[in-house]
Amino acid sequence: MPLEVRTTATLTEAASLLQADRGARFLAGGTLLMRAVNEGDVSFSTIVRTTDPTFARMRAAGGRIELGAGVTMAQVLASRELAFLHPVARAVGGPAVRTMATVGGNLFAAHPYGDFAAALLALDARVQLASGFGAREVVLEEFLASRDRAPRPLVVAVSFERPADPAAFRFRKMTRTHPKGAAVVTIAAYLPTSGGRVSGARVALGAMAPRPIRARGIEHALEGRPLTAEGVAPAVAAAAREGDPPTDALASAWYRRRVVGVQLRRLLLGER
């Protein structure tokens, strides 16, 4: 049965349609939903999309950065103000995927995808949602925990504080194929230091659980420690206890637990 496509002029209309129809799914860049269409997924009957210009709007100049959910990875890469996020956007697919794939869509990407969502977790991002009842904002971690529950709210934008020191934001993705591939492990970290010691670290892991997660055991082990081989050893040891890594065609859960600490140590020590 052919799908019904509803194109709305505003995000509010799109949110109402999604709220009213459990068989409706929202289309942003298409890299997730059109995949499902091409596979013959019959769990939805309506595609909702919007031409609302605010959906792809980017406010990146100030201290609080706001990215519309329809902002693409290519748009992120074209923004000088978002240079610290370029390694993350570049990790998402090849150029054609990046022309299409959106910030909002990445929050819904199933394992092992969702590298941008992991980076946003490390930046302590908030998610703006719209539903038929109005707008609200939730922290990203809370959003990810309930993202698959129907009715799905419409993600309008994400926002986060610009890192005071862009070099304190680090990102690392391990893949089996080069230059591109899906993640064996993805690590994003915000590592502010004070007097040479880590203070208030946020560490997020991708591909180490069914969805990107904050790694509080690692964060705890880093607090007050210098970023030296000896200083990071407890955090590296804690890494193997994080999450609930899936076994898939790329890596087993056992391997992910073994390798995450190695990748974390390289990220923390700035090694290649």
Place this chain on the structure above:
Amino acid sequence: MASAVQLTLNGSEVVAVAAGGESLLSLLRQRLGDASPKAGCLQGTCGACTVLVDGEPVLSCLMLAEAAAGRRVETLRGLADGPRLHPLQEAFMDGFAAQCGFCTSGMLIAAKALLDREPRPTREQVIEAIAGNVCRCTGYTPIVEAILEAARRMAGRRG
């Protein structure tokens, strides 16, 4: 639920009726008779269906046909100038950069997107430009060489 989609295809205004949920790839191949973008994985993994929309590379299998309405679509069919091949096509032919040929359409379009933006790319930029395009025959080296060679020839002609 069908809808009429009007777009510019390789410089010509065209219109076609898209079924609900139909992709741009299907619209091009089934409705508009342009089979130059290839239907490979239909999952966004292989890159064989790559076309340019408003000058940017997209995977036509993952683009809803309606999303291309009013936009400028370029496919491999529009790459040659009549009987005169594009320098990329010549370089691919001269360098044996195609074996089975299934990925070639997407490779050429991905390469054109790069050269339009960056006429003198480095090897790293070429590799990044085709990172989303899978080739199971050549081992990629002849393709990378052909793209670099095409860039050199085009620079020489402009020279």
